[in-house]
Every structure is written in structure tokens, then in C-alpha cells.
Amino acid sequence: MKAPIQTDKLSKWYGNILGLSEVSLEVRPGITGLLGPNGAGKSTLMKILTGQLRPSLGRAFIWGEKIWNNFRLFNRIGYCPEHDSFYEQTTGWQFLTGLLRLFPFSSAEAAGRAERALATVELLPDKDRLIRGYSRGMRQRLKVAQALAHDPDLLILDEPLNGLDPLGKRRIIRLIKDLKNDNKTVLLSSHVLPEVEALTKDIILIHQGKILASGDIHELRDLIDSHPHIIALRCDRPRELAARLVREPFILKVHLGGQPDSLIVETDNRDRFFSLLPELVMDMGLAVDEITSPDDNLQAVFDYLVGK
């Protein structure tokens, strides 16, 4: 089975500047987060995938079809650009119906779809206002609406949560999660890691035009051997537990934390640690209040791989 998006050694240069370097990836159905700092190549990749940039080298396919100059493909793709792209002197309704008319929809169907899309992003009451009067959050929601309005199977969303207030963010996150349930493929970029973490565990990490990693956040974390796993515990006798743990070869460091009941353990084998821990708790009669993995998250994966 082919993944909806496939690229093969995709490279893009802007003159002497490298935008993408030999990017080979597959994006499966569901939500995939494209992560990277500013200038990493996220937008370049998205613009190649939406047929707006031609790769300098390599190939990119959507549903097995080449992208460049394949305009029919865009019947099934929705794209939300990073920056505003509006005719300020039109209303939200005119903007959306105008774009929908570029698809093979009748005017009645375009109107129906525009209404549904505006309702989805909760902009229906403001549909007849000029876009120039829209707030930043409303503009962002309108951009998302235009990407959704033709009911595409693949959505490419470039920083879709930019400029939204917390409530607006929650709405859009919920909306994007619903798309996953509708069996759609969503590729979204962001440099705000908690936002992506709230949406998906499948990520593609891009930095300086290269793919550093792709896959499940936790799997990726497990594969990073150069950085031991950090596990924080809160229990009634941390010193005793620390003394017991240092005997194990897979325990690299044990710190007694700032709190009298806290303990921080560094291990290069998380699975063995978590196999041992219940035994120790039972044998020693410990009362454990909390176990957390502060570096088993997107931020840590990102920091380790980007080399911060």
C-alpha cells in the first residue's frame, strides 16, 4: 500500500542556499507533524508538495502521482499557507465562494460548501464582513476554512495555529483531530512543539533542510542512545532507593532532587528500569507518589536531535 505522500531524495536550492537536501519520506494517513526551527525547510517542503515549487533534484508523489504540473491533483488537496493570502476588499463569503468556484462545483454547491466550512470554523456570523476588518484569529480560521471547504483527502497546513488565541487554538486542534477520524491525511507544520504534541505523536523532524528523524515521538526518544533517559520519582525514602539503584549496571546517574522526596535517575535502558522498579517497590515497601519522564517528550527529542 502506498503512503499518500512519498518523496525520494528531494532537494531544493535557492541559488547557493540549500532549502532541502535529499529528503526521502513517507507520510501515512492520519496527522503528521512537520517540525523544525524557522528556516529548517518546512515551508519549502510544503510548497513542493503543493506544486508551487519545482524540486531541484529528486521526486515527490502524492497518491503515486507526480506533483509538478499535475493540476488535477489539487482537486483532492487542501492547502493552508503560512502567511495571509486574502483580497482585503472582499468579504469572507466572497473570498471562499470565489475560491470554491475554481473547483468543478456549481454556484449552489460552492455556496453550500462555503457555508459549511465557515460554520466549521465558527465564522458564519461574520461572513459578510470585509476581510480587512477581520482579526488575526479570524483570518487564520478563514485560511483553514478555505483549505477544508472542498473536502480534500489530503490537507497540508503550514503553521495553522499561528495567531490564534487559546480558545481558537483548541477549536482548530479539535477540528484537525476530527479530520483524522474522517480517514484523511493531514501534514501540518509548526515550530511550537506543544501544539504539535497536542495533535499527533507522528512527527517528521527537519533541520537545515535535512530530515533528522521521523516516526512516533516515543519511539524516536527510545532510539536516541546518546542521551540517557531521565526518570523522576517522588517516594518516601529516596536515598534508600538511590542506594539500591546504583548497583544496577544500566543506571548511569542518580540525583537526589531539590525536594526531600524526589529522585532523578538516568538510565540507558528504560525498559529494564521499569521492569526492576515494581520489584524494588514491593521488596523495600516504598510508597511511590509520582513517576515521570521529563525528557520523553517532543521538546526533548527535538533538542537532542537538533543539538541544543
Next chain:
Amino acid sequence: MTIREKGYHHWDGQFLERRHPWWPITRLGIRLTFKRKFFKFIFSSSLLPAVVFLAGIYISERLEDFRGMARVESLLLNISAKYFGAYLTADFLLFMAVIILVFCAAGLVADDLKHNTLQLYFARPLRKRDYLLGKASVVFFFLFLLTLVPGLLLVIFKLIFSGSFRLLRENPWLPLAVLAYSLLFTLFLTAYALLLSSLSRNGRAVSLLIFGVYLFSDMLFNILYGIFHSPYLGLLSMRTNLKLLAVPLFGLKPPLGLPWGYSAALLAAVVALAAVVLVKKVKGVSVIR
């Protein structure tokens, strides 16, 4: 390893295609132009020459009624193809066409560049040629209303007022000449306006350019002609070049005695240049380096 849900099934459907994907762009352009302040007034004023020439046709058929009222111009005594050529090459008509370009064409590409809307267009099932055709059709719509439609209506009214087909018997190619000149005139001005519109993100600057280049070409010609007296300097003037295009079609006397072929070649070169620049400038992404 996590177990992935493989919800995707290969899609075997057909991609639908809009029959005229350029039309929504044209319609939006026309609608936005009519929304501009003063445009309706300007556009109505530009049809005044058509009314005057229509009155001329009417008078030519009722010479006996008007003989006592005014000294009748010889052109009116015998309306021929030249009369229609005179309408289409009238200085006022070109001036108004340029003014209309300022309203309808200046922002066509410039506004899309300014508002980054090209990326939305090209993320839809739309080719570059559809986009350009959509934009060009906006200009075609207004300029045809100024040239082709009144030109053909004048021919029809002449036939109605005279009650005979003598005009068409003597000039069987006349409707085609009106069509051909309107087409060439509109094609050149469309290419000219879209070329300038693609050179800037500022619609106002493009408006000034559209009017300024037209005016400057004529001023430059007049100044240099006053100094050097060479008729070939007429090739510098947009007005003279467009008039020369009408020479073979309506049997008009060439201004300055210039061969019309030179003007045709020059205007074709401008159209070709505009096509090259537009294809290069119109793209979904403006690369930030």
C-alpha cells in the same frame, strides 16, 4: 513498535476538471472593477464617441433634413470602411481605453502579488495559463465593450438606417476588419497592462505606469519628431503604432507615411515580451532568501 492504523485505501476515482477554470477569475475581476469608485461614470463616458459616430451615421442617412442646420463633413456624405476605422482609431477612444486599463487592469496581477493570493490559486486545479487567461479576459471584456461591440453596432445601425446592404456589398470584409482591429488593439493593451501589473506589488504605481508610459511615448515622439523630423520616430508612440495597425484593415492613410508592418512587428514584440515576463513572474511562491 506501535501498531499503525492503515485506514487509507487506494483511490481509483477520476479527477474532475472545471470546463472553464479561468471564468471565476474573470468574473471576480469584472465584479471588483465595477465596485471601484467613479468607474461606472468613466466607462459610460468612454462610450461617448460611439454615440457621436452613431449620430453621424444617422445624419448621413438624413442629409436632406440636416442640410439647412449644419455644414456637413465630407466623411458623412459617403460612409465607408474609413468611417469605422476613424471611430476605432480615435484619439479619445485610446485615451479612454488607457483610463479603463488603469481601473480594471492595474491591480489584476499586482494585487495578487501584494496579497500572496497566487499560492492559493495554484494550490487549486488551475494552470498558469488558466490564471493568465482569466486575468486577460477581464481586460478583454472591458475593451471589447469599448471597441468591438460599438464597432459592430455601428455597422448594424448603418444597415438599419440606410435600409440596404450597400455598405456590406461595397465592403464585405468590414465586420471582419472591425473584429480584427478590436482584437489586435485589445490584445496589445491587455498584454501591456498585465506586463506592467506583474512588475509591481503596488496597484497605484502600476496605474501611474500604465498612464505614464502611454503619455510619455507620445511626448517623446513629439519632442524628437520636432527635432529630427524622421517619420520613423512615430514608432516610439503607442498611439501612432495602434493607428498604423488600422491602415491595412480600413484602407486608412498611414500617419507619417510609415509602413504598418513595422508597427505590427513592434507591437507583436511587446506582446511576446509580456507573455515571457508574465510566465516568469506569475508563480505560486515568491522565494524569500
